[in-house]
Amino acid sequence: MVSAAEQLAKNANWGALAKATELKQRLLFVLGALLVYRLGTYIPVPGIDPHIWNEIFSQKGGGILDMFNMFSGGALQRMTIFALNIMPYISASIIMQLATSMSPQLEAMKKEGEMGRTRINQYTRYLTVLLATVQAYGLAVGLESMHGASGSAVIDPGLYFRISTVITIVGGTMFLMWLGEQITARGIGNGISLIIFAGIVAELPRAIASVLELGRQGQFSFIELLMLFVLVCGVIAFIVFMERAQRRVIVQYPKRQQGNRMMGGTSNHIPLKLNTSGVIPPIFASSLLLLPLPVVGFSGADGGDFTAMIARYLAHGQPIYMLLYGALIIFFCFFYTAVVFNPEDNAEMLRKYGGFIPGIRPGKNTADYLDYILTRITTIGALYLVFICILPELLISKYSMPFYFGGTSLLIVVSVTLDTVAQIHSHMIAHQYEGLIKKAKLRGR
8 A cells, every 4th residue: 555655745746747737838838829929920911912012111121110120020021910019019118107107196006006007007008009000000101102113012092991901900919919918927927028039039040041142142251251150149148148247235134033043143135137127228219219110111202301311310320320229228227227126115125124234224325325336237237238239230230231130139039038048947946946845844754
């Protein structure tokens, strides 16, 4: 007969196996969701002539159009139902976060807990629908004004085409927003980032083939291709190093007596990442630059028109574009860091549990000290992000590299990969920890 201890051990093993199965199911769900997303990037918008549109896009490509096409995973170039991708939702999130920091009512709503966050998320969805509708209508109007050598890009322009295009594209954007939330809840987190990540990675083979084709045509020499490869590897290594860098603030807890036992007397640390905001600033900055895309990038006006002039100045390598891009990255670095880390709240938490930073008095002095350190490392992190995102822009404008080798795309791919691996590692450690606890209990019987 099987003893009670052996039966408990079998139950513990089955529990660990079930936990591992749960992780596999989460990963399979993420892969399935991303596969659905990629299939959607090939479903065309009704009423578009694909051959004429490809001809027009190849002529108008460059600048913000290539950037938008990168974030959409090639959906814009194919003019599919996911042409706007998830960018209206990101723009709406930016606006809501800015409004929350400036509006006392929204700030109070945010502090209400889960109910307040749910209401703010609902407002974000409403704003997403509004932004997506405006952009989709601008896109439809712009498509009607576009003509290639073989004719108009729209087969049957008119009110029906505009309405159907708006409904189709807004529906695709809302579906991606829902899909990202499902990946976050039922997958391994980072739903929105994983959707952008999948779009960039899916187009990487085409970008590599494009670079090799340029080398075959003689635009790149073998030495230049080798230097490009070394540069990309160096940028990836630098991103990994900076993303894992952190400043550890030592925290000590005094000894205290509880009953007959002496508790505390330990030393810990507060890990402050060099880049606390992660990949959010480049994505937010890019989304704001892409916000007027239906008016600027798809204008059928002549080159002397105001919108055409804006499109020209927003092209890669142009000083105004790089200045705006760098300024927005720095702004969102400080803004998002202030949102996710509050020195006053952390100082109050330390004081509540009896912790203190050696040489710093608890309370306001601790908050000022944390704010001082956070400002210094955020400055370094912001300059690092600007360097990573702007330097490749110069190389793109000079050597006509595919935009997928830009700093923003590499930063998103590497950062999301690191975060995803960390999420999987956390799941595995949690499951192993539960198994060790059960085994310890069995041995103690």
